[in-house]
Amino acid sequence: MADPIHQFEIKKIATLGHVGGVEIAFTNSAAFMFAAVMLIAGGILLATVSRNPVPGRYRSAVEIIYEFVADMVRQGAGEAGMRFFPLVFTLFSFILVLNLFGMIPGFFTVTSHIIIAVALALIVFTTVIGYGFKQHGLHFLKLFVPSGIPIYILPLVVLIEVISFLSRPLSHSVRLFANMLAGHITLKVFAGFIGMLATGLGVFGFVVGLLPLGMTVALTALELLVAVLQAYVFAMLTCIYLNDALHPGH
């Protein structure tokens, strides 16, 4: 049976050099990230190249994505949050395209590696902390002090709020990576059953093999939904977290 983990293996394509004894290699993961960025940037540039004031079908599609993300930012972080629109749009389109790349057979799923998800979540986390302190100074720490709490349980509540805040990058990144990883392994395992049954049981196996085949088709549809939904959840939570940096302790 095909190894269901094999698809996540990182392969070296070319060595770019060494930094302090650590090899810096161009991997298949990096190649797919490049491809995603090219597709997004190229696709949007191509859509805006026409000067026709009436948008065509293709440009309308790009505008719908823009409007979708802009609405999400306005809802999550308010009108002031629009200064973070480039960040949210980049994250959303990057994760969406990488997730959908993963749905194409034979393609590498970049977002199924926790290092990528953690890096993206830490970008958001450090942005929230950095912007919060820059904009509000020590006032930002009011985020951890809910108003109207009796003084004798305040230290406990602050401690809980701090743990809750620190758990954000963890849940933010683990949700994305775990959903993609688990989904792809499940898909691969069910697809593997078909080959095993057909080779192992002969004609009877072909008949029974229809069950995992149907399951694989259904799971593919589900995974497509999860791929889009996870990109949406990641971007939506980014907006909610940025809202805390913009308005701490209202």
Next chain:
Amino acid sequence: MAGPRSPKDDTELTARLKKLGERLGALAENERRDRDREDSARPRAAANPAGLARALRLSSEFVAGIVVGGLIGWLIDRVAGVSPWGLIVFVLLGFVAGTLNVLRSAGLVAPPGRSRDKE
């Protein structure tokens, strides 16, 4: 109008009771129909991606709180050498933080830094 009640009064009373009962039944029936209509209208409103996105958040939010709490406790144990008290206390605090995360993502508790009554 004191005195023994006549059979005529009794029949009048039962008739009135019956009429009252019928009106109450009709009112309750109306109310139930209204509620049913509202119930059937609600799922359509909740069928946007935000509801599904919210549901997907819940489990990971809870686990993240406990893991981070446990991690902090473990680090305190290593640094301060008070094992196992750091772990015990901070896993419990992490549990509380995880529950808070879940309630917050379900929209049942005010977001951080805000009190409910001010909203």
